[in-house]
Amino acid sequence: MNSLLALLIIPVIGSAAAAILQRYRIVERLITFLTFSLTFLFLFGIKTGNLFTWHLDFLGKNLEMGLQITPLSIFMLYMTIAFGIVLTFYNLSEKSKMKGFLLLLTLAASNWIFMSADLISFFFAWELMGWSSILMIFGGRREAESRQGALYYAMMSIGGSYSMLIGIFLLSNLTGTFSIQSNVSYLVSILSVHPWWVLGILSLFFAAFMIKSGIFPFHTWVPYTYGEAPDGFVPYLSSVMSKYGVYGFLIFLPLTLGAHVPTVLGLAWPNYVLLWFGSITAVVGSVLAFMQDDVKKLFAYSSFSNLGFILAAIAIFTPIGLTAGLFHAFNHLLFNGAIFITVIAVISKVGTTRMSEMGGLWQKMPLTFLTFFVGIAAAAGIPPFAGFGSKWMIFQAMISHGLIFATILLFFSSIASFLYLMRAFHAIFLGQLSHRYDNVKEVSAIGKITESFLLGALIFFGILPGFILDPINSIVSSFGLKPLPTSGYEYINGFFSSINMVSIFIVVIIAFIFGFTLFAVVAKHKKVPQEDNYTAGQIPQDWNLTPEMYQFSYDFYEPMDKELAPFLKVKIDGFFKGFGESVEYIGGAVKEIFTGNVQIYTYLAIGGLVIFIIAGWVVW
Amino acid sequence: MVIEFLIKLAQGLGIGALALATGLLFGGIGRKIIARIQRRYGPPFTQNYIDLFKLFSKGSVSHGWAFDLGLVAGFAPMLAALMFLPIGPFTLLPSDSSLIMIVYLMMMAYLGMAMGVLASGNPNSAIGMSRALMLMAGYEVPFAAVIFSVYLFSKTGYLTQIVAQQAGGFMNWNIVKMPLGFLAIEIALQGMLGEKPFDQAIAPAEIASGPMVELGGKYLGFGMIQHSVGLFLETGIVVDLFLGGAPNFWIFIAKQFVLYFIVILVDAILPRLRIHESTSFFWKLPLFLGILQAVIVIIQGGVLNV
Numbered sequence: 001m002n003s004l005l006a007l008l009i010i011p012v013i014g015s016a017a018a019a020i021l022q023r024y025r026i027v028e029r030l031i032t033f034l035t036f037s038l039t040f041l042f043l044f045g046i047k048t049g050n051l052f053t054w055h056l057d058f059l060g061k062n063l064e065m066g067l068q069i070t071p072l073s074i075f076m077l078y079m080t081i082a083f084g085i086v087l088t089f090y091n092l093s094e095k096s097k098m099k100g101f102l103l104l105l106t107l108a109a110s111n112w113i114f115m116s117a118d119l120i121s122f123f124f125a126w127e128l129m130g131w132s133s134i135l136m137i138f139g140g141r142r143e144a145e146s147r148q149g150a151l152y153y154a155m156m157s158i159g160g161s162y163s164m165l166i167g168i169f170l171l172s173n174l175t176g177t178f179s180i181q182s183n184v185s186y187l188v189s190i191l192s193v194h195p196w197w198v199l200g201i202l203s204l205f206f207a208a209f210m211i212k213s214g215i216f217p218f219h220t221w222v223p224y225t226y227g228e229a230p231d232g233f234v235p236y237l238s239s240v241m242s243k244y245g246v247y248g249f250l251i252f253l254p255l256t257l258g259a260h261v262p263t264v265l266g267l268a269w270p271n272y273v274l275l276w277f278g279s280i281t282a283v284v285g286s287v288l289a290f291m292q293d294d295v296k297k298l299f300a301y302s303s304f305s306n307l308g309f310i311l312a313a314i315a316i317f318t319p320i321g322l323t324a325g326l327f328h329a330f331n332h333l334l335f336n337g338a339i340f341i342t343v344i345a346v347i348s349k350v351g352t353t354r355m356s357e358m359g360g361l362w363q364k365m366p367l368t369f370l371t372f373f374v375g376i377a378a379a380a381g382i383p384p385f386a387g388f389g390s391k392w393m394i395f396q397a398m399i400s401h402g403l404i405f406a407t408i409l410l411f412f413s414s415i416a417s418f419l420y421l422m423r424a425f426h427a428i429f430l431g432q433l434s435h436r437y438d439n440v441k442e443v444s445a446i447g448k449i450t451e452s453f454l455l456g457a458l459i460f461f462g463i464l465p466g467f468i469l470d471p472i473n474s475i476v477s478s479f480g481l482k483p484l485p486t487s488g489y490e491y492i493n494g495f496f497s498s499i500n501m502v503s504i505f506i507v508v509i510i511a512f513i514f515g516f517t518l519f520a521v522v523a524k525h526k527k528v529p530q531e532d533n534y535t536a537g538q539i540p541q542d543w544n545l546t547p548e549m550y551q552f553s554y555d556f557y558e559p560m561d562k563e564l565a566p567f568l569k570v571k572i573d574g575f576f577k578g579f580g581e582s583v584e585y586i587g588g589a590v591k592e593i594f595t596g597n598v599q600i601y602t603y604l605a606i607g608g609l610v611i612f613i614i615a616g617w618v619v620w
Numbered sequence: 621m622v623i624e625f626l627i628k629l630a631q632g633l634g635i636g637a638l639a640l641a642t643g644l645l646f647g648g649i650g651r652k653i654i655a656r657i658q659r660r661y662g663p664p665f666t667q668n669y670i671d672l673f674k675l676f677s678k679g680s681v682s683h684g685w686a687f688d689l690g691l692v693a694g695f696a697p698m699l700a701a702l703m704f705l706p707i708g709p710f711t712l713l714p715s716d717s718s719l720i721m722i723v724y725l726m727m728m729a730y731l732g733m734a735m736g737v738l739a740s741g742n743p744n745s746a747i748g749m750s751r752a753l754m755l756m757a758g759y760e761v762p763f764a765a766v767i768f769s770v771y772l773f774s775k776t777g778y779l780t781q782i783v784a785q786q787a788g789g790f791m792n793w794n795i796v797k798m799p800l801g802f803l804a805i806e807i808a809l810q811g812m813l814g815e816k817p818f819d820q821a822i823a824p825a826e827i828a829s830g831p832m833v834e835l836g837g838k839y840l841g842f843g844m845i846q847h848s849v850g851l852f853l854e855t856g857i858v859v860d861l862f863l864g865g866a867p868n869f870w871i872f873i874a875k876q877f878v879l880y881f882i883v884i885l886v887d888a889i890l891p892r893l894r895i896h897e898s899t900s901f902f903w904k905l906p907l908f909l910g911i912l913q914a915v916i917v918i919i920q921g922g923v924l925n926v
Contacts, residue, residue: 360741362684362686362739363684363686369686373735377728377731380727380731381724382724382725382727382728382731383721383724383725383728388724392720392724395720395768396777399768399771399772402772402918404765404768404769404911404914404915404918405911407764407768408761408764408765408768408907408911411760411761411764411768412757412761415756415757415760415761415764416757418727418731418753418756418757419753419754419756419757422731422734422749422753423750423753425735425738426734426738426746426749430686430735430738430739430741431738431739431741431743431746432741433741494777495777496718496720496771496775496776496777496778497718497719497720497721497776497777497778499716499718499721500715500716503713503715503716504700504716504721504725507632507700507703507704507713508696508697508700508725510629510632510700511696511697511699511700511703512692512693512696514633514636514696514699515692515693515695515696515699516692519688519691519692519838519842522676522677522838522841523676523677523678523679523680523837523838524679525679525680525681525682525688525837525838525839526679526681526682527681527682527683527684528681528682528683530683530684530741532681533740533741533742533834534742534744534828534833534834536828547741550741550743551741551743551746552743552746552747552750553746556746556750557750557753557754559751559754559894559895559896559899560754560757560896560899562896563896563899563900563903
């Protein structure tokens, strides 16, 4: 069987099997896991340049449809399917109402998106992905809210799809073909003649991609949907599905490479605008994140904030910008996956998503705690974990262009991410352990294996980034750019300095060994319970103070609210809500016409006929 | 190979000891200066050494392994970062002396320290940590603006090369070429070292020394060496970036002391601000100075054009 087709057919077959057997949860989960693994095996059979085409007779037109493999699609396929395997393996022991067959349909759609060579397949795949994931959102922890979240997501997705559909038809009307390659090269050829036309068509596509990735100003659905989606699905939603937008951007971004467009600070101005969208997204996400109390919402904000980093980097579209963006896409998949998987592990144990009700769980779930710790260290860009290299390359790409304001914004976002990550870390794992959680246990063996794997991956790809940078370099050269120099698996190269991660890692390890030795040789200590705290001579038990009351985590950054208040007055969400309300109002008004009275319908029909005749008379 | 490694290891420990001794000495002299400004006699300048020795020999209480791990993790990355810092003419690992690496290793130390003190479960330390993080959101932004302008100006990210470019006298120092940037980083340094008016995280009479409330014995000792090494590292970075490094250890330490002396004088005369006031302060004047400096550098032709 053709490997390309296998990547589409196997998930569909698996999905059917899972749908039939969904009554038996463990069988369904096992099928999901095995299908992901089998798809991964077929991935080894595909190579750059593989093609598969077929012809479709549609309304008398003979359309050429096809699948094709570019270095970018190979990178994306490996990344997403490998993460899917890890997640579905974890889900074997997970109990939320996640539907395996929908996940497998999403996988089929996802593979199709990354392989499609024509806009029709791309659109169909995009829709399949959208709808299967929307159906998945139903069945979250809170039923009514999850329905709301799914609806919000559905509305935004539909908006994006319409916009993309219009774009596709405009484009194919101009070129007479649906092939992605020839359409892009057509746009390049008319870019210098009709820049506004090109920009108009591009923004129709980009709106769809921005919605899918949650880029400002279309970020508002993300927290609702991530916050309410079933626990087992959130990691996939945030780590994998947000990357479809990135893939979409990368199809159209090479446009400005050879063309003569006006530039701002050495950047083609459409790229400059996109860069600012990315930077603003990064800041908006981080700032809103540190005011959240719902842990899933907090990391939803964090997720699209990182997508802002990625967009800002790929918008620059220099070798280092592109490398940085793709590298961060990979790192984000990894650390975000680790963070979300540990978070859903905690939620499944404590039964709440509110962080102010958690605390002190490090005593109960040590491995989860360590994985989360390394995950947030990587997310904060701390060496030697995955996440440092890509953030540093993004900054280099931006500084080298002299984009000082955008760079400062991104750096501020990076620091703000440190704030919300620490807040989540404290509120979930540190501080006082409530007596409610005395019986909480560490995750099951399957969970432990998953967490150890993610922990290892975060360190491995942190100290040996070359394993990811090598495939990225082939993507960069496939776009006709000169890839960054490589000098071994352990190096992160850039303009300003190249960093040997292995040597950093060794130095840190030696420093830790020295630290622990010093800790062991100096005076002894004895362990005390968590109630044994300094309280200025008071005895907390005298006032019936419980551990929950003694935990400071609600409104952790309250003083900042005053400083940020002016920025929070701008409510993008309110705009969409207002838009929705006015649509509802207009819909209601239109509905008034259809009263069920036949007379009114007759008048309407006559009126319509008169308008039709007059219009025909005027036109001809 | 093994001998080479052992020599490096010994040198590394030597640098650690030097940094610790210098940091503690600075702290002791700082206490003395503040005492004299307040017309007290003050403790002897060796008091910090005595304190550290006492702390490491006293028994103490622990709140569990996360507490222990956090305190060690608060110190070890600081020590690691020190290995990449050009100290006078000497750099232990010159090929990796990337500035951003040092900055992020310091952040790892803060992360470790935060983990340790928060694991103690005392709300005072949580309040202190929340303040420390909010303050960090303030001073890191102008600091980053200055670092980026230095990158664009020097066209390199290696501290060793930045120092080398400033060789040959006072007029070649970056303080002359980028005075606004120096001003911004000097103000940021006040926040980084947590001295008044930016000492809200510790706030002795207000939240029981904040993060340090549960530390005693060797734990407080670890906190103290983290602070001392951090003091050495932070002033050392500014010396390397703006004051042209130094031909030998003594001049390097003297330059560091000048920076610390300014910090101490400001500390002695200003009262503590409220936390949101200080965060927004950093977003105003120092950030403005930093961005202005960066814009000047870019106009002078700093863009790499790649």
